[in-house]
Amino acid sequence: xxxxxxxxxxxxxxxxxxxxxxxxxxxxxxxxxxxxxxxxxxxxxxxxxxxxxxxxxxxxxxxxxxxxxxxxxxxxxxxxxxxxxxxxxxxxxxxxxxxxxxxxxxxxxxxxxxxxxxxxxxxxxxxxxxxxxxxxxxxxxxxxxxxxxxxxxxxxxxxxxxxxxxxxxxxxxxxxxxxxxxxxxxxxxxxxxxxxxxxxxxxxxxxxxxxxxxxxxxxxxxxxxxxxxxxxxxxxxxxxxxxxxxxxxxxxxxxxxxxxxxxxxxxxxxxxxxxxxxxxxxxxxxxxxxxxxxxxxxxxxxxxxxxxxxxxxxxxxxxxxxxxxxxxxxxxxxxxxxxxxxxxxxxxxxxxxxxxxxxxx
Numbered sequence: 001x002x003x004x005x006x007x008x009x010x011x012x013x014x015x016x017x018x019x020x021x022x023x024x025x026x027x028x029x030x031x032x033x034x035x036x037x038x039x040x041x042x043x044x045x046x047x048x049x050x051x052x053x054x055x056x057x058x059x060x061x062x063x064x065x066x067x068x069x070x071x072x073x074x075x076x077x078x079x080x081x082x083x084x085x086x087x088x089x090x091x092x093x094x095x096x097x098x099x100x101x102x103x104x105x106x107x108x109x110x111x112x113x114x115x116x117x118x119x120x121x122x123x124x125x126x127x128x129x130x131x132x133x134x135x136x137x138x139x140x141x142x143x144x145x146x147x148x149x150x151x152x153x154x155x156x157x158x159x160x161x162x163x164x165x166x167x168x169x170x171x172x173x174x175x176x177x178x179x180x181x182x183x184x185x186x187x188x189x190x191x192x193x194x195x196x197x198x199x200x201x202x203x204x205x206x207x208x209x210x211x212x213x214x215x216x217x218x219x220x221x222x223x224x225x226x227x228x229x230x231x232x233x234x235x236x237x238x239x240x241x242x243x244x245x246x247x248x249x250x251x252x253x254x255x256x257x258x259x260x261x262x263x264x265x266x267x268x269x270x271x272x273x274x275x276x277x278x279x280x281x282x283x284x285x286x287x288x289x290x291x292x293x294x295x296x297x298x299x300x301x302x303x304x305x306x307x308x309x310x311x312x313x314x315x316x317x318x319x320x321x322x323x324x325x326x327x328x329x330x331x332x333x334x335x336x337x338x339x340x341x342x343x344x345x346x347x348x349x350x351x352x353x354x355x356x357x358x359x360x361x
Contacts, residue, residue, distance in 0.1 A: 001051060001052065001053050002133075003053060003056065003105075004105060004107050004108050004109060005051075005052050005053075005056065005108070005109055005110075005111070005133060006052065006056040006057070006058070006101050006105070006108050006109065006110040006111070006206075007048045007052045007056065007057045007058070007110065007111040007112075007113065008057075008058045008059075008060055008082075008094065008097045008101075008110055008111065008112045008113070009041070009044055009045065009048065009057065009058070009059050009060065009113055009114075009115045010060050010090065010093075010112065010113065010114045010115055010200075011029045011041050011059050011060060011061040011065070011069065011115035011116075012060055012061045012062045012065070012084055012087075012093070013027060013028075013029065013116070014027045015027045015028030015029065015116065016345070016346045016349050017276060017277045017278070017342065017343075017345050017346055018031075018033070018277075018278065018281075018345075019335070019345055019348070019349045019352075019361065020328055020330050020332075020333040020334075020335050020360070020361075021033070021310065021312070021328055021330065023360075023361055024358060024361060025358075026068070027065075028040060028116055028275075029041045029115040029116045030065070030068050030072060033275065033281060033295070033310075034118070034281075034284070034285065034295065035295040035296050039072055040115060040116045040117075040118075040275070041059075041069070041072055041073070041115045041116075042072055042073065043118075044113065044114075044115045044116075044117070045057060045059075045073055047119060047122050047125065048111070048113065050122065050126060051126045051129065051130065052111070054075055054076075055077075055080070057076075057080065058080050058081070058082055058097050058100065058101070059073070059076065059080060059081055059082065059115075060082045060084070060093045060094070060097060061081070061082070061083065061084065062083070062084050062087070063083035063084060063085050066081060066083055069081060079100075079232050082096055082097045082100065083237075083240065084244060085240060085241050085244050085245065086244055086245040087249070088244065088245070088247050088248070088249045088250075089249050089250055089251045089252075090251045090252040090253075091213075091217060091220065091247075091248070091250045091251060091252050091254075091255040091256065092220060092224075092244060092247035092248070094112060094209070094252050095209075095210075095213050095217075095220060095221065095224055096224060096240070096244075097110070097112075098110060098206045098209045098210055098213075099206075099210065099224055099225075099227075099228060099231060100231050100232055101206050102206040102207065102210060103228060103231050103232055104232065105206075106206070106207065107205075108205065108206045109133050109136055109203065109204065109205045109206070110203070110204065110205075110206055110209070111129055111132075111133075111201070111202070111203050112200075112201070112202040112203070112252075113200075113201050113202075114199075114200050114201070114274070116274075116275055117199070117201075117272065117273065117274050117275060118272070118273040118274075118275050118284055119270050119271065119272055120270075120271050121269075121270045121271050122270075124268075124269045124270035124271075125268075125270040127269065128145055128266060128268050128269055128270060129145075129203060131169050131170075131266060132145065132169075132203035132266055133203060134169060135166060135169040135171045135264070135266065136203060136204060136205055136208070139205075139208065139262075140204075140205065140207070140208035140211050140212070140262050141204065141208060141262050141263075141264050142202065142204045142208060142209065142212060142256070142257060142260055142262050142263045142264070143171070143202065143203045143204060143263075143264050143265070143266060144159065144174070144198065144199075144201065144202050144203075144257070144263065144264075144265050144266075145199055145201040145202075145203075145265070145266055145267075145268045146159045146161065146196025146197060146198065146199065146265045146266070146267055146268060147196055147197040147198075147199050147268050147272045148196060148197075148267060148268070149189070149190055149195065149196065149197050151190070152183060152186030152187045152189070152190050153186060153197065154180055154181060154182060154183055154186050155180060155276060155277070156180060156197045156198060156274070157177060157178060157179055157180055157197070157198040157253070158177070158178040158181065158186075158189050158195045158196065158197060158198060159174055159177055159178070159195065159196045159197070159198050159265050160174070160175040160176045160177075160178060160194060160195055161173075161174070161175065161194045161195065161196060161265055161267075162174060162175040162194075165264065169266065170266055170267060171264050171265075171266055172264060172265050172266070172267075173263075173264055173265075174257075174263040174264060174265050175194075176258075177198065177253060177257060177258050178195070196265065196267060197272075198253075199268070199272055199274065200274075201268075202252070202257075208262070209256075212256050212260050212262070213256065215259075215260070216255060216256050216259045216260065217248065217250070217255050217256065219248070220247050220248055220255075223243055223246055223247060224243070224247070226239075226243070227239035227240070227243060277342050277343070277345075278308050278326045278328075278339065278342050278345070279308070279339055279342050281293065281295075281308060281310075282306075282307075282308040282326075282339065285308075290304065290305045290306075291305055291306045292304060292305065292306065292307045292308075292309060293307070293308050293309065294309045294310075295309070295310040295311070296310065296311045296312070296313065296314055296315075297309050297310065297311040297314070297315055297316075297317040297329075298314060298315065298316045298317065299317050299319070300316065300317070300318045300319075301318075301319050301320075302319070302320045302321070303320060303321050304319040304320065304321065304322050304323070305323050305324070306323055306324040306325075306339065307319060307322055307323070307324065307325045307326070307327060307339075308325070308326045308327065308328075308339065309327045309328075310327070310328050310329070311328075311329040312329060312330045312331060315329060317329070322336075324338065324339040324340060325337065325338060325339060326338075326339050326342060332359075332360060333360050349361055
């Protein structure tokens with residue numbers, strides 16, 4: 001393995017659309033959502049550790065999840081955790097991770113990947129990431145992996161692909177990033193044929209991403225540069241606690257990628273599912289002719305089709321006469337909800353917090 005290659009796994013989200021399995025105290029990245037015996041975070045770490053040294057993998061997460069991360073990934077050291085004391089979107093945490101890595105290794109290249117995506121063809125994923133690292137070379141290129149759309153999805157951002165700049169790596173210029181479109185616009189993107197889904201998987205050199213911050217978010221870079229002597233030492237926690245909340249609340253997409261002229265895309269060759277909703281999990285897990293998806297439950301189904309059924313532990317579940325429902329059973333809560341209304345679960349969660357506090361959420 002190339003010791004100049006690093007990875008940063010984003011594991012700070014709450015996953016509110018997966019309530020009641022995902023809660024503020026125990027969000028979806030720490031849950032075995034697929035019934036494999038590993039949490040989504042553990043699967044992501046295992047996938048990346050096949051081609052990047054374990055000691056070169058950092059986890060970005062909220063500081064309230066420190067113990068959860070170390071419990072699930074006991075091979076990590078404290079220095080491999082980037083703990084956010086405040087919610088500030090993706091730019092601050094990615095910059096902080098890049099500065100930590102740059103202090104260790106100024107020649108490093110880094111992969112940034114979410115912790116909660118499902119990628120089945122791990123060999124293709126490895127090949128695409130290594131192709132991305134090769135395409136960076138000695139440049140300041142910022143590279144994203146784009147997913148070939150299979151239908152006009154309105155839940156993903158899109159990447160408009162420009163001219164190819166390298167036949168060897170299939171590297172193309174990014175014309176622009178497009179926000180989540182309405183259905184008609186998504187259909188037009190598909191018809192044009194030069195749009196990819198934005199998977200939020202990036203690769204760049206640490207010097208390249210730091211230079212991009214210097215150009216486009218200089219105040220944030222100045223703020224964090226003050227803490228470089230403390231990074232990767234006992235003083236890091238105190239510096240981050242005092243200064244992280246002062247950083248601008250902005251995503252890496254808005255803050256850097258949509259402004260930079262050095263952004264490129266490689267079309268991914270691996271299968272991909274962002275597992276963002278119960279419907280997405282259903283599509284991944286559908287395993288019978290009636291299109292029911294079952295995780296851990298022992299099902300007895302009659303005139304039941306298109307349902308997503310998940311139980312926290314093995315449990316007999318009898319369903320009669322339901323079509324296209326989400327059925328999730330936990331010790332303290334039970335959800336029976338129309339799949340077509342899954343986008344309303346986030347609002348439902350807000351209502352439940354107003355009514356019950358954080359007892360069930």
